[in-house]
Amino acid sequence: MRILYVEDEKYLADAVIHVLEKSGISVDHAEDGEEGLNLALKPIYDAIVLDIMLPKLSGIDILRDVRERGIKTPIIMLSALSQVEDKIKGLNYGADDYLAKPFKTAELAARLRALVRRPALNDEKIICYSDLYYNLEDRTLNELPLSEKEAGIIEALLKNPEHVLNKEYLLSHVWGSDASGEDNYVEVYISYLRKKLEKLKSKAKIKTIRGLGYKLCSKNSS
Amino acid sequence: MRILYVEDEKYLADAVIHVLEKSGISVDHAEDGEEGLNLALKPIYDAIVLDIMLPKLSGIDILRDVRERGIKTPIIMLSALSQVEDKIKGLNYGADDYLAKPFKTAELAARLRALVRRPALNDEKIICYSDLYYNLEDRTLNELPLSEKEAGIIEALLKNPEHVLNKEYLLSHVWGSDASGEDNYVEVYISYLRKKLEKLKSKAKIKTIRGLGYKLCSKNSS
DNA sequence: ATAATATTTTAAGGAACTTTTAAGGTTTCT
DNA sequence: AGAAACCTTAAAAGTTCCTTAAAATATTAT
Numbered sequence: 428m429r430i431l432y433v434e435d436e437k438y439l440a441d442a443v444i445h446v447l448e449k450s451g452i453s454v455d456h457a458e459d460g461e462e463g464l465n466l467a468l469k470p471i472y473d474a475i476v477l478d479i480m481l482p483k484l485s486g487i488d489i490l491r492d493v494r495e496r497g498i499k500t501p502i503i504m505l506s507a508l509s510q511v512e513d514k515i516k517g518l519n520y521g522a523d524d525y526l527a528k529p530f531k532t533a534e535l536a537a538r539l540r541a542l543v544r545r546p547a548l549n550d551e552k553i554i555c556y557s558d559l560y561y562n563l564e565d566r567t568l569n570e571l572p573l574s575e576k577e578a579g580i581i582e583a584l585l586k587n588p589e590h591v592l593n594k595e596y597l598l599s600h601v602w603g604s605d606a607s608g609e610d611n612y613v614e615v616y617i618s619y620l621r622k623k624l625e626k627l628k629s630k631a632k633i634k635t636i637r638g639l640g641y642k643l644c645s646k647n648s649s
Numbered sequence: 650m651r652i653l654y655v656e657d658e659k660y661l662a663d664a665v666i667h668v669l670e671k672s673g674i675s676v677d678h679a680e681d682g683e684e685g686l687n688l689a690l691k692p693i694y695d696a697i698v699l700d701i702m703l704p705k706l707s708g709i710d711i712l713r714d715v716r717e718r719g720i721k722t723p724i725i726m727l728s729a730l731s732q733v734e735d736k737i738k739g740l741n742y743g744a745d746d747y748l749a750k751p752f753k754t755a756e757l758a759a760r761l762r763a764l765v766r767r768p769a770l771n772d773e774k775i776i777c778y779s780d781l782y783y784n785l786e787d788r789t790l791n792e793l794p795l796s797e798k799e800a801g802i803i804e805a806l807l808k809n810p811e812h813v814l815n816k817e818y819l820l821s822h823v824w825g826s827d828a829s830g831e832d833n834y835v836e837v838y839i840s841y842l843r844k845k846l847e848k849l850k851s852k853a854k855i856k857t858i859r860g861l862g863y864k865l866c867s868k869n870s871s
Numbered sequence: 872a873t874a875a876t877a878t879t880t881t882a883a884g885g886a887a888c889t890t891t892t893a894a895g896g897t898t899t900c901t
Numbered sequence: 902a903g904a905a906a907c908c909t910t911a912a913a914a915g916t917t918c919c920t921t922a923a924a925a926t927a928t929t930a931t
Contacts, residue, residue, distance in 0.1 A: 491660060491663070494663050494664070494667050495659075495663055499667070499670070499671070523671070564812065564813055565813050565858045565861065565864065566858065566860075566861065572858070572859075574859070574860075574888075574889055574890085575860050575889080575890090576889080576890070577889095609891085609892090610906090610907090611891090611892080611893085611907095612890085612891075614906095614907060614908065614909090615890090615891085615892095615908090615909085615910090616890095617907095617908085618907095618908060618909060618910090621908095635906095635907070635908090637898090637899065637900085637906065637907075638905095638906075796877080796878055796879080797878080797879090798878080798879070799878095831880080831881085832917090832918090833880090833881080833882085833918090834879085834880075834881095836917090836918060836919065836920090837879090837880085837881095837919090837920085837921095838879095839918095839919085840918095840919060840920060840921090843919095857917095857918070857919090859887090859888065859889085859916095859917065859918075860889090860916090860917075872931100873930100873931085874929100874930085874931075875928100875929080875930075875931085876927100876928075876929070876930085877926100877927080877928070877929085878925100878926080878927070878928085879924105879925080879926070879927085880923105880924080880925070880926080881922100881923085881924075881925085882921100882922090882923090882924095883920100883921090883922095884919105884920090884921095885918105885919085885920090886917105886918085886919075886920095887916100887917085887918075887919090888915105888916080888917075888918090889914100889915080889916070889917090890913100890914080890915070890916085891912105891913080891914070891915085892911100892912090892913075892914085893910100893911095893912090893913095894909105894910090894911095894912105895908105895909090895910090896907100896908075896909075896910100897906105897907080897908070897909090898905105898906085898907075898908090899904100899905085899906080899907090900903105900904090900905085900906095901902100901903090901904090901905105
């Protein structure tokens with residue numbers, strides 16, 4: 428299970444993340460409303476946890492925007508004690524659950540599990556890495572349609588993120604096992620893919636390891 | 650269960666729709682009285698929820714018109730607190746239930762379920778997606794008659810909305826299991842269907858996924 | 872049965888997109 | 902500097918898909 432957690436109080440966030448990850452829930456963390464909204468729009472989370480008081484955009488704003496776009500990912504709202512009105516607003520705008528601060532992290536984990544144990548709305552087959560999500564069914568990378576060869580390459584890279592794949596491997600996997608020579612095929616398509624990653628403004632990059640091959644990695648990673 | 654919800658306050662509507670859909674009620678939404686009336690006349694809803702204060706046509710107007718045409722779909726009226734007079738009017742014109750604003754969405758859901766648990770007026774076999782309703786009995790798509798092949802294809806697409814169906818699948822399902830070649834059959838009929846969706850001004854579109862097949866999707870969805 | 876109408880098949884041209892090819896440019900390493 | 906590996910680009914070649922209309926077939930009405 429992968430969730431998004433939008434929370435500006437850093438100490439709290441770190442503690443909560445630590446406990447959640449320990450119990451097998453993978454957490455992406457956003458520290459303000461703007462970043463939170465951006466991430467929330469990606470169809471890769473099983474649930475979203477929103478603090479209400481946030482810099483730039485409130486949790487309510489995020490909730491509203493997300494729901495307006497028809498995204499149905501389960502959402503849990505967090506807010507400081509006694510802001511009962513927020514609770515009502517949140518539930519009205521389509522939140523799935525509400526938790527008053529301070530809360531026990533274990534309870535949050537439990538509610539997340541309860542929410543996500545519902546029949547999957549997402550039966551899509553999606554491979555994720557960093558801010559990329561590739562849909563195997565319709566061959567789209569972050570909604571952008573790819574051609575067959577582009578798709579073959581990005582799929583191989585996404586299935587082996589941060590690992591070097593050499594050209595012979597890519598050739599035989601994408602073009603066929605006869606692997607008749609042309610390294611340039613791969614070079615051309617790597618170039619096309621880089622252009623598309625650029626267009627998507629993705630943090631992920633395809634790095635060249637000279638003499639060895641290519642690897643997919645996230646901008647800030649080594 | 651599929652209902653029509655006519656409501657002009659967008660935020661409220663989104664929140665309510667979200668909760669209803671989550672509880673398994675499929676909701677079509679109209680934002681003003683005119684659109685509401687148009688939709689209300691389609692024989693596809695198990696119930697209709699009408700706000701009273703609406704642009705263009707009031708909920709009362711819609712109610713009256715719908716009932717005058719002999720349509721017996723259960724109707725719930727919504728109105729701002731204390732407009733008791735509206736309540737009386739509504740029930741007089743043949744509303745089935747009445748709910749004062751603000752209301753709890755869960756209560757609306759409960760009342761809907763109660764209303765619809767009555768003997769079904771609609772035993773027609775209809776498949777819906779987005780603003781499309783296809784009647785299996787007389788092979789009409791939003792009242793527009795289709796030929797056998799057209800019907801076969803739209804039926805397959807409607808039964809698998811937002812999923813890619815390839816040509817071989819469509820060929821074998823519509824033309825027969827021998828699936829003798831001709832991809833062009835499918836292409837021709839997809840073209841005919843697109844023309845009809847256009848004519849119906851539907852929000853739904855048939856998308857081509859080059860090399861893979863076709864998928865039905867709603868304009869704004871991915 | 873025959874004509875009128877509608878549907879399905881066939882076919883062909885062209886539009887849109889993909890892949891291959893090729894050539895020139897850049898980077899990296901020795 | 903020179904060589905090898907890699908990048909980028911664009912034109913050529915190849916595919917797939919769209920659209921249309923006429924021919925063949927089936928259906929319905931007269």
